[in-house]
C-alpha cells in the first residue's frame with residue numbers, strides 16, 4: 001500500500017493465511033452478513049494472500065459491479081477449472097475476446113424476444129412434470145430436475161422431451177458438472193492459492209489434478225462435439241435450426257466447430273431452475289395464505305377447465321410476483337459468482353487493488369430492511385405489486401427483476417429470460433393443479449420433507 005491508501009475494514013487475520021480459516025466452509029454468507037453489520041457495506045478479507053472484498057448492500061454492489069462493470073466483470077484465475085475446460089467455458093472464463101464472442105452469440109439466442117420461441121418446450125415440460133407429480137409426489141425434486149435438464153437439451157440441441165433422466169449423455173455431463181463445481185469453488189486446490197501458484201509449472205507426471213483435468217477436457221470435448229455434430233446432421237438433412245446450437249452452427253465457419261460446441265455447453269447451468277423451484281415449494285409450505293392468493297388469481301383468470309399457458313402471462317401478475325419473490329427470498333446462489341477487478345480503483349475513500357476478487361452477498365442484500373422493508377425476511381410477493389395488484393419493479397438497479405439473484409454487470413445470467421419463463425409456467429401449473437402442504441404430525445407441527453430441510457435456519 002502506498003501512503004494514503006487505505007483498504008476497506010475487515011476482520012484481522014493471521015500471518016500468511018490471512019482470514020482463510022475464519023471463513024466457514026458451510027454457509028459463509030451468514031458470517032459475512034454479521035461482518036457487514038460490523039464493518040459496513042464493503043469489507044476486506046485476505047484469503048491466503050488473495051485480496052477479496054464482500055459487498056453487503058445493494059448500493060455498494062450496484063455501484064461497483066454494475067456502474068463500473070467495465071473493470072469489475074472479469075473472473076478469478078481458476079487454474080484447475082480452466083484446465084478442465086481449456087478456458088472454453090465462458091461462464092467462468094476470463095473477460096477476453098473469446099468470452100465476448102461466446103456471450104454475444106448465446107445472448108442472441110436467449111434474449112427476451114427470442115426466449116418466446118421456447119414457450120412450447122416449456123409448456124410441454126410443465127405438462128410432463130405435472131403428470132409425474134400426480135403419480136409420484138414424494139420425488140418432486142427429481143421431477144423438477146428432469147424438467148430443467150430436458151428443457152435445456154430441447155432448447156440447446158433440439159431434443160424431444162425426456163421422460164426420465166436415465167440417459168447416458170446426462171450422466172456423462174453430470175459427472176463433468178461435479179468436477180467442474182468443485183473446481184469452481186475458489187481454493188478447492190492448493191494451486192489456486194497465491195503462495196502455491198508455482199505448482200502450475202510442475203511437470204505433468206507429478207500432478208494428478210492436472211492429468212485428471214486434461215483427461216476430462218478431452219472426454220467432454222468428444223461428448224459436446226458429438227451433440228453438436230448431431231444437430232449439424234439434422235440441419236444438413238433439412239431441419240430448421242431453432243435450437244441454440246443450430247443457430248450457433250449456422251453462423252460460424254467450419255473451423256469454429258470446436259468453439260461452437262463449447263459455447264453451447266452453457267446447457268450445464270440449467271439445473272439452477274430446479275433448485276429455485278425447491279425453494280418455491282418451501283415458501284408454499286410456510287406461507288399457505290400466500291399460496292391461496294395465487295390460486296385465487298389462477299381460478300379467476302384460467303378457471304378449472306384448461307391449463308395455464310403463456311397467453312395468460314399478462315393476466316397473472318401475482319404469479320409473476322411470486323417468481324420474483326422466490327428468487328429474492330431464497331436465491332439459489334447466496335454469494336453469486338465472484339467477479340475480479342482488472343485495475344486499481346477507489347470506492348468511498350478505500351483503495352481496491354487490481355485483481356481483487358469481489359463477492360456480492362446476495363443473502364444480505366435481499367434481507368436488507370432499508371431496501372425491502374420491515375418484512376424483508378418474509379415471503380411476500382405483494383411487495384412487487386402496486387395498490388391495484390399490477391406488477392411494479394420499484395427496486396432500482398435490478399434491471400426490472402426486483403432482486404439480484406441473476407448477478408451483475410456484464411456477467412449477469414445470460415439465460416434469465418428463459419429461466420423466468422420456466423419458473424412462471426411451472427409455478428402456474430403447480431398451483432393450478434395442487435395444494436402444496438407438508439405433513440402435519442400428531443403435535444400439529446408442519447414437517448418439511450427431508451429434501452427441503454433448509455440449511456439457512458429459517459426464522460419465520
Ligand code: HEM
Pocket residue numbers: 090091092103152266267268269270271272273276332333336337338339405406407408409410411412413414415416418419
Ligand atoms: C433460476 C435460474 C438461474 C439462476 C438463478 C442463474 C444465476 C446466474 C448467476 C448468479 C450467474 C453469474 C452472474 C454474475 O457473475 O454476476 C449466471 C451466469 C450464467 N448463467 Fe445463469 N442462472 C439461472 C439459469 C440459467 C440457465 C437455465 C442457463 C442456461 C441454459 C444459464 C446460463 C448461464 C451462463 C452461461 C452464465 C455465465 C454468464 C457469463 O459469465 O457471462 N443460467 N447465472
